[in-house]
Amino acid sequence: MATVLSASNATATSILSTVQTLAHTAQRTITTAAAGLDMLDTYVEDARVRQADQSKINRHNYRKSLIQESALEQARKEHQLTQEIGSNQVLAKLFNDNHAALEALFAS
Numbered sequence: 198m199a200t201v202l203s204a205s206n207a208t209a210t211s212i213l214s215t216v217q218t219l220a221h222t223a224q225r226t227i228t229t230a231a232a233g234l235d236m237l238d239t240y241v242e243d244a245r246v247r248q249a250d251q252s253k254i255n256r257h258n259y260r261k262s263l264i265q266e267s268a269l270e271q272a273r274k275e276h277q278l279t280q281e282i283g284s285n286q287v288l289a290k291l292f293n294d295n296h297a298a299l300e301a302l303f304a305s
Contacts, residue, residue: 282289 278292282292
């Protein structure tokens with residue numbers, strides 16, 4: 198009978214040890230998963246802040262850049278027009294006539 202009790206105690210101890218190991222493993226898995234979620238949350242929050250900061254800067258610079266780029270593009274067009282027409286009076290007259298006709302389209 199002592200052998201049966203001893204074997205039963207050993208089996209119960211082994212089962213309790215296994216349950217304790219499983220509980221510890223489950224706790225570590227949950228802790229690791231929670232840490233991973235915290236890391237993901239931090240990453241997403243950082244990305245949100247970076248995007249908000251970049252958007253603020255982009256909005257600040259947009260109008261200034263738009264005006265500069267448009268002015269430069271217009272200056273280049275006018276320079277090219279001056280070079281092409283230059284001293285060619287026939288081309289200048291044709292250009293002026295066409296320009297006036299096209300402007301008239303939008304006058305009304």
